[in-house]
Amino acid sequence: MSQEMKSQCSDEYHSSDEDMDEDINNYYEDMGDDNDVNEIQEDDPESFEFELLKVEDVERLLNESVETLCKAINVAPSLAKLLLHMQKWLSTDVIARYRQDSSKLLRDSRLAPTNVVQVCNSPFTTCPVCLQRCPAEIMSGLTCGHRFCNDCWQQHFAVQIQTAVSTGIECMFKDCCVLVPEDFVLQIVTNPKIRDKYQEFCFRDYVNSHPELRFCPGPNCSTVIRATERKAKRVVCKECNTCFCFRCGIDYHAPTDCDTIKKWLTKCADDSETANYISAHTKDCPKCHVCIEKNGGCNHMQCSKCKHDFCWMCLGDWKTHGSEYYECSRYKENPNIANESAHAQAREALKKYLFYFERWENHAKSLQLEEQTLDNIKKRIEEKVMNNSGTWIDWQYLLDAAFLLKKCRYTLQYTYPYAYYLDKGPRKSLFEYQQAQLEAEVENLSWKVERAEITDRGDLENQMDIAEKRRLTLVRDFLEL
């Protein structure tokens, strides 16, 4: 593994003596994930060690495992590879089980048949597939003893590979599940296009069966991530910037766990009709009723006409939010709902879902809007630097603030599915308390970032510190590992 491919989620902050342009570029690519202002490392609940591998690196890694196994138990490499694939690449386990009962392991891995057929030794036999009489030398078969002519094998492989089957190709006999190893396929298949496809599909299968490996889900990205533990941790692909969960491969979702986020996303997709009306981008000012459009990520709104400060989510007075934010992010269930009619319960369930969905959706939108804020900040800094009003280093803190804001809001967004599925009780109360705290600080930070140039630098950095602390507290207390 090349050293620069090694990575860790909470990287060191960039040193300032590097080429500044280069530095800025790196910075953009890092998506702000390495922007740990507080340098909390040892007890950072999100830190995770992983490597980014190229296809060649992965091939080397797999081949090493195959070689080791071949040496240990003396089987052909192609068989060893399929054996490892079938046994999830647990080499030590495979070696132990092989030594204990090799034929059982081979049967369990579908590399040997449950019962072997007597091979007929006559010079001419009928191929059971094409039903032609064939000389023995053009017939071949696997450990099960079922023999077919090479033409038939070739067509069988072509049809299977066409439908993306590779490591799962079986013997052609009825009810025979013996798998065909790689070298057998490659001996028979001559068409270079089909060979390439086959090897590509095999590679995909090997990576998917390997507990330490996962393909980057980014579009057209061939990077493979390697981590020793299959945990629900954040992985950022340096090639394409995709940020995802190592355990399930979808967008990173702390503090929500893999099963819950899957359930939530399925629910959102199923209920998209119901939730459609929420996508409104305008609301009326609760005081003077002028129509207000939301064009930034911040949920602390100020009416352009009457200057009334209010909350975009609940339309409550912003002044009371500092102390009572709790009331905005927490859903208040009807305490008597168990005694209500089925109809009322269904309505209540929908109301509850929409409450959480609206907030989830709103933060997702805010994140997009904050992307624009980030672009604006970059442009403004460029202008300033061009006009000799300071250097990139002088204005770096503005970018830091915008990146941190994105990171905090991202976590905040993912607190809503967590809260939705959390059972009532003291744990939920604590979660909602911390969520409200985080929400308040994120909005404060958002407000200040949007007005960054008129905000005092110290004040802004202080706000960053508070927001990140709130985020880390929540993640540390509720991220189940």
Next chain:
Amino acid sequence: MANIAIQRIKREFKEVVKSEEVAKCNIRVEPKNDNFTELRGEIQGPPETPYEGGMYILDIKIPETYPFNPPKVQFVTKIWHPNISSVTGAICLDILKDQWAAAMTLRTVLLSLQALLAAAEPDDPQDAVVAKQYKENLEMFNTTARHWANVYAGATKREVECDSKIQQLKNMGFEEHKARVALSTYNWNVERAMEHILT
């Protein structure tokens, strides 16, 4: 069609499908056209099943990639069975999908279908309505299946009560097959069947 597919089908006809053994099991297959891409199959309803005495016609299409891909088989004769669509005749059977093996033949397919008629798999249904009846009211299912076998497959055992209920709906101006489907679906409850046709 690929050379191997034609060769294989021709040999199947010569060596397998026309064998005495096949005749004994009461299955038959014959080509519909000269190039053997479409065949007509026949299986007899197995004894001691609601399909006993019925003759079921199958539509068999041989894909270009036969025998490396399975033949496409559908019931032409209407049948009431959890794994066969009562509407289209489509079949849910593993060997016609991912459990197909190139060494299987049309004979294997027809015999497997015959076995399917004798032992339904309601947990892997093709027709949800039929499967539900099978699981919830086996006696009702057997009656319905026998009635369909009598009407569509030429089985001799008549279900008099079913016939009279269908006649009842026919007298009211409803089309016969529509009436049969509705009655079969609603466990031969005339009122609910009518309600269903009218909505």
